Amino acid sequence: MLEPFYNDTSSLASTVAVACGPLGDQRAARQLADELSLCWLGTVKPQQIRDYPVLLHMDEDGLALQLTGKGAPGPVRAEFVTGKMGYRREHGGGTGQLVARAVGLHKTKAALHVLDATAGLGQDAFVLASLGCRVTLLERNPVIHALLADGLARASLNTDCSEVVARMHLKPGSSIDWLQKAEPPVADVVYLDPMFPHRDKAALVKKEMQVFRQVVGADDDSEQLLKVALECARYRVVVKRPRKAPTVVGPEPTTRVEGKSSRYDIYSIKALPA
Numbered sequence: 324m325l326e327p328f329y330n331d332t333s334s335l336a337s338t339v340a341v342a343c344g345p346l347g348d349q350r351a352a353r354q355l356a357d358e359l360s361l362c363w364l365g366t367v368k369p370q371q372i373r374d375y376p377v378l379l380h381m382d383e384d385g386l387a388l389q390l391t392g393k394g395a396p397g398p399v400r401a402e403f404v405t406g407k408m409g410y411r412r413e414h415g416g417g418t419g420q421l422v423a424r425a426v427g428l429h430k431t432k433a434a435l436h437v438l439d440a441t442a443g444l445g446q447d448a449f450v451l452a453s454l455g456c457r458v459t460l461l462e463r464n465p466v467i468h469a470l471l472a473d474g475l476a477r478a479s480l481n482t483d484c485s486e487v488v489a490r491m492h493l494k495p496g497s498s499i500d501w502l503q504k505a506e507p508p509v510a511d512v513v514y515l516d517p518m519f520p521h522r523d524k525a526a527l528v529k530k531e532m533q534v535f536r537q538v539v540g541a542d543d544d545s546e547q548l549l550k551v552a553l554e555c556a557r558y559r560v561v562v563k564r565p566r567k568a569p570t571v572v573g574p575e576p577t578t579r580v581e582g583k584s585s586r587y588d589i590y591s592i593k594a595l596p597a
Contacts, residue, residue: 335361338537339466340375342367344382352381359465369395377537379466386473388466388534399534401444401474403488404481408446412453412483422447425561425580425587426512428454431595438510440498440552441517443535445471445491447563451514452490459510460491461498466538468495499548508557511595515552516563517545517571546572553590560590 341356342364343349349366356363361379369378372391380389380398387398402408418428426437428451435456439448442460444467452458462468472493478484494501502509518539549571552560562571566586570576576588 335359335466335538338375339377339379340364340372341379342369342372342381344380346383347381349381352379352386355379355381355386355469359469377534379469385477386470388470388538390534390537399444399470401471403445403449403474403478403484408449411450412487418454420450421580421582421585421587422450422561422563423454425563425589426451426456426514427559427595428456431597433511433596435511435558435595437512437514438556439514439516440502440548441515442471442493443467443516445474445493447514447516448491449487453487456490458491460493461501462493462495463497464539465495467535468493499544499551502548502551502555505555507555509555511557511559513552513556513560514563515545515548515560515571517548549573549590553592556592558592558595560592562588562590564588 340362341352341359343352343366345366353363362375364372364378369380369389369391370393372378376391378389378391380387382398385400387400389398390396403412418424423429426435428435437448437451437456437458439445439458439460442448442462445460448458448460460471462471475488475491475493479488518535549560549562550573553574562576564570564586566581566584570588574590577591578589580587580589
């Protein structure tokens with residue numbers, strides 16, 4: 324069962340419904356609909372739904388977000404065992420990966436505690452956990468939180484992923500509220516990957532971008548989140564951005580790590596342990 328959220332799902336009730344495929348766990352799907360106070364549609368084909376633009380759809384592969392209607396792209400899941408994340412786990416490049424360098428894993432052998440305050444589908448958090456970090460994940464959108472919780476639960480049953488997932492701890496609710504109530508430092512590194520208005524988020528492929536915009540929208544409180552993150556991190560705050568996007572309003576980053584489509588703005592507070 325999901326933990327209580329700080330924010331409710333009333334704003335999502337006209338956008339998202341919950342449904343099940345023929346081979347999905349109907350009982351779990353219906354319980355999720357009740358927990359999120361979303362409409363339960365029973366066993367349906369997403370292509371035939373017209374009243375809701377997005378479904379939380381439970382099928383034989385777990386929980387997915389699915390755009391509805393004829394010609395909609397395929398489902399979006401939090402997937403760590405197979406596909407892109409499975410390949411990245413096996414061949415990802417270790418601490419040379421951009422997110423690992425931004426967090427500072429190439430500079431320290433300490434087992435860092437990273438707070439991912441905008442967890443989304445958990446991909447960067449999984450990479451950091453696979454490299455030995457202990458990662459606390461916060462996701463305020465209850466629909467995305469449910470998707471991520473399902474992905475982590477499935478990955479915990481896989482022998483190659485279970486050790487990594489054991490270092491990942493998912494929490495619900497607003498990151499800003501959570502950070503304001505916590506006693507600093509809450510983590511060695513606070514990691515932020517806010518949705519950027521009117522631009523593609525580099526970590527998401529096209530179909531993921533479509534469904535995320537429907538459910539999440541843009542983060543209009545990134546400035547406030549950065550402010551409280553800087554007050555709560557021990558060593559640094561890292562903010563992921565599209566490569567050509569402006570920085571989040573606030574202090575200038577200490578340095579940056581840039582890739583082809585995205586960059587990481589690094590706000591150093593003090594040096595990482597040797």
